[in-house]
Amino acid sequence: MAYSRKVIKKFEETLNNPSANNVGRLDPNSDSVGTGMVGAPACGDVMRLQIEVDSENKITDCKFKTYGCGSAIASSQQMIEMLKGKTLDEARSIKDREIAKLLELPPIKLHCSVLAEDSIKKAIADYESKKA
Amino acid sequence: MRTKAIYFDYAATTPVDPRVAKKMHECLLLDGNFGNPASRSHEFGWKAEEVVEKARLQVADLINADSREIVWTSGATESDNLAIKGAAKFYKDRGNHIITSKIEHKAVLDPCRQLEREGFEVTYLDPDEDGVITLEALKKHVKENTILISLMHINNELGSINDIDKIGDFTREKNIIFHVDAAQSIGKINIDLSKSNVDLMSFSAHKCYGPKGMGALYVRRKPRVRLEALIHGGGHERGFRSGTLATHQIVGMGEAFSLVKKEMEKDNKKIKELSEFFWDQISGIEEIVLNGNKKNKVANITNVSFSYVEGESLIMALKDVAVSSGSACTSASLEPSYVLRALGRPDELAHSSIRFSFGRFTTKEEVKMVAETTKRVVRQLRELSPLWDMHLDGVDLEKVEWAHH
Numbered sequence: 001m002a003y004s005r006k007v008i009k010k011f012e013e014t015l016n017n018p019s020a021n022n023v024g025r026l027d028p029n030s031d032s033v034g035t036g037m038v039g040a041p042a043c044g045d046v047m048r049l050q051i052e053v054d055s056e057n058k059i060t061d062c063k064f065k066t067y068g069c070g071s072a073i074a075s076s077q078q079m080i081e082m083l084k085g086k087t088l089d090e091a092r093s094i095k096d097r098e099i100a101k102l103l104e105l106p107p108i109k110l111h112c113s114v115l116a117e118d119s120i121k122k123a124i125a126d127y128e129s130k131k132a
Numbered sequence: 133m134r135t136k137a138i139y140f141d142y143a144a145t146t147p148v149d150p151r152v153a154k155k156m157h158e159c160l161l162l163d164g165n166f167g168n169p170a171s172r173s174h175e176f177g178w179k180a181e182e183v184v185e186k187a188r189l190q191v192a193d194l195i196n197a198d199s200r201e202i203v204w205t206s207g208a209t210e211s212d213n214l215a216i217k218g219a220a221k222f223y224k225d226r227g228n229h230i231i232t233s234k235i236e237h238k239a240v241l242d243p244c245r246q247l248e249r250e251g252f253e254v255t256y257l258d259p260d261e262d263g264v265i266t267l268e269a270l271k272k273h274v275k276e277n278t279i280l281i282s283l284m285h286i287n288n289e290l291g292s293i294n295d296i297d298k299i300g301d302f303t304r305e306k307n308i309i310f311h312v313d314a315a316q317s318i319g320k321i322n323i324d325l326s327k328s329n330v331d332l333m334s335f336s337a338h339k340c341y342g343p344k345g346m347g348a349l350y351v352r353r354k355p356r357v358r359l360e361a362l363i364h365g366g367g368h369e370r371g372f373r374s375g376t377l378a379t380h381q382i383v384g385m386g387e388a389f390s391l392v393k394k395e396m397e398k399d400n401k402k403i404k405e406l407s408e409f410f411w412d413q414i415s416g417i418e419e420i421v422l423n424g425n426k427k428n429k430v431a432n433i434t435n436v437s438f439s440y441v442e443g444e445s446l447i448m449a450l451k452d453v454a455v456s457s458g459s460a461c462t463s464a465s466l467e468p469s470y471v472l473r474a475l476g477r478p479d480e481l482a483h484s485s486i487r488f489s490f491g492r493f494t495t496k497e498e499v500k501m502v503a504e505t506t507k508r509v510v511r512q513l514r515e516l517s518p519l520w521d522m523h524l525d526g527v528d529l530e531k532v533e534w535a536h537h
Contacts, residue, residue: 003448015449015512023516040534041519042479044442044468048518065518069444073516 003070004104010074022080024063026050034127036119045072045112049079049119053127057088064119071109075099079116088124138498141454142491143288143316143433148384149341149492155387156343159183159380169377170368180379187386191335191348194389196324198353203372204382207347208315209239210362211334212282214349214373215311216243218359219280219332220252223309227277233257233265233284234474239334240282240313253277261475262425263292267299280309285323285333286316289471289487290424291433293321300329309357315339315347319392319399320430325350331357337381341492342388346381349373395492403490404431406499410488413503417510419523423472423485434488437472437481438510440519446486449509453502456487480519480529 003011014021025048026033032052039046045068052061062083066076078099083091099105099113139147148156159165159180169184171177185199192199205211220230232244234256244254255273257265265283274281281303283294296312303310311332317323318340325333330352337346351357351372365374392399411434414420419439438446443457457469468482477485488502514520522529 008448011445011448014516015509018512018515025521037518038535041483041529042534044444044480044483046518046534048521065516065521067440067517067519068442070448072442073445 006103007071007074010077011070014073014077021077022063023065025065026052026061026063031130034123036122036126038115038118038122039068041067044068045115047072047076047115047119049123051083051123051127053088059083059086059091068112071103071105072112072115074103075112075116078103079120083120091120092124094120137452137454138502139454140488140490140502141456143487143489144456145338145344146341146491147493148343149388149391151391152342152384152387156380156384159383165379169379184377184379184382187382190386190390194393195350196326197350201350201353203349203351203369204377205347205349205373206345208313208334208336211347211349212239212313213243214359214362215332215334216240216280216282217247217362219309219311220247221360222358223279227279228252229275229278230254230280230282231257231270231273231278232282233259235259235263235287235471236282236284237288237313237315240284259474262428263287263290263471263475264428265294267295267302270299271302274306278308280311282311284313286320286430287471288316289469290435291429292424293428293430296330297328304329318389319396320432337385337388340388340392343381343384346378346385348385399492400431403494406490406494406496407431407434409496410434410499410503414506417507421481423475423477432490435485437484439481439484440517440523441484441510441513443484443486445513446484446509449513450505453505457485
């Protein structure tokens with residue numbers, strides 16, 4: 001399977017230096033952390049995104065872990081870069097198509113970017129449910 | 133093309149042996165043996181026919197058959213098509229039931245599907261957990277109207293071996309045509325068709341250091357097996373397969389088979405040692421699963437799953453190593469291996485299977501390097517894997533409710 005150079009670059013950076021590339025986890029029980037886990041092992045990808053949000057609804061930190069193909073891992077990384085420093089409202093407006101475009105994902109891999117968008121929505125929902 | 137990548141995908145295809153390439157080259161140019169083997173009126177034709185018949189003997193010799201039982205084809209896929217469709221159509225008056233298995237190559241499964249569309253009934257057997265079709269399992273599905281059984285000798289993904297002698301004795305007694313796809317067998321396991329009651333057997337040249345686009349079908353003479361031809365146009369190959377014979381390809385296959393006969397023992401000894409060395413190196417990785425049974429498989433194929441690591445990402449991380457996930461024909465799709473699924477492996481393990489296959493030119497240095505790389509990237513990918521986290525936290529993944537998509 002031929003991957004775009006961008007996917008390969010992101011994948012390899014993440015693989016070789018995970019801690020510098022937002023791989024990890026935040027305390028899921030903290031009130032300021034929202035967790036979104038999407039996908040299923042049987043389908044070949046699972047993405048877990050965690051966001052830390054300050055009192056002004058701004059995302060101050062994000063961590064992820066992803067089980068899946070190179071494109072899924074690269075999509076997670078791309079998503080995190082787009083999320084950092086954004087407000088929740090801005091984050092909510094991130095579309096899978098933007099991620100796919102930036103990574104030049106082929107049609108067969110579009111579900112990776114869809115998964116990334118879903119994980120953002122779920123992480124925000126989890127955070128907001130703690131505030132409610 | 134020279135790359136620094138290490139080739140560990142010999143079960144997909146092999147490079148042509150230089151000695152084979154040399155023989156093939158002799159049959160191409162004006163000053164070489166380029167004639168049409170079917171030309172009866174001049175020396176060019178006679179000389180070409182001579183080397184084609186020599187190659188037929190070389191192929192027959194390796195499998196202990198009569199050279200008149202060898203039909204040249206364009207590869208194992210065509211051989212499988214000719215055997216399955218050809219026998220089913222010829223013997224359709226006897227019945228319309230065919231038996232095969234769920235872990236056959238697509239070159240067998242797809243012709244069977246086609247026959248179903250044409251009114252035949254096909255039973256697809258489940259393998260046991262090691263990827264083997266046992267005679268006992270087969271017997272349960274044989275019916276009065278069963279005319280053909282098609283099973284592979286060695287599974288291309290797992291390397292598991294079916295006992296074709298035992299099955300052949302049974303099919304002979306029942307007067308059922310027995311076809312065996314032996315594309316993965318040549319050079320790995322002995323075949324003696326004077327002893328095995330196999331009626332039709334498919335071979336490929338490129339899996340054993342011969343050229344691609346070349347194969348053969350063994351068609352038994354005693355008792356005589358008949359087929360309806362698929363390709364018409366001149367009645368070459370005793371009517372089984374028309375078309376001008378590709379002298380250079382045929383000579384390549386003959387030479388490749390003759391080299392196998394000479395060097396199989398030596399090659400296999402080396403590959404077995406390398407394979408054991410490889411397994412010693414990687415078997416210490418946590419949560420590694422060997423697919424197939426070590427006691428009943430060919431040494432050149434090692435198929436493993438690393439739990440909580442997805443196969444495609446593993447292949448991408450093993451960037452200087454050529455391996456495959458599932459079979460080469462299906463690696464463009466997102467489906468997990470249908471072979472592993474048929475063994476009853478959970479989908480996530482089927483998603484994470486990697487086939488390492490060694491061959492004649494594999495070195496110990498390469499095996500060592502690949503084992504080291506594999507250990508490293510599995511560790512790296514697990515560090516990225518939320519499933520590995522959950523596993524370490526003691527979460528039972530089977531009990532998690534996943535949102536399937």
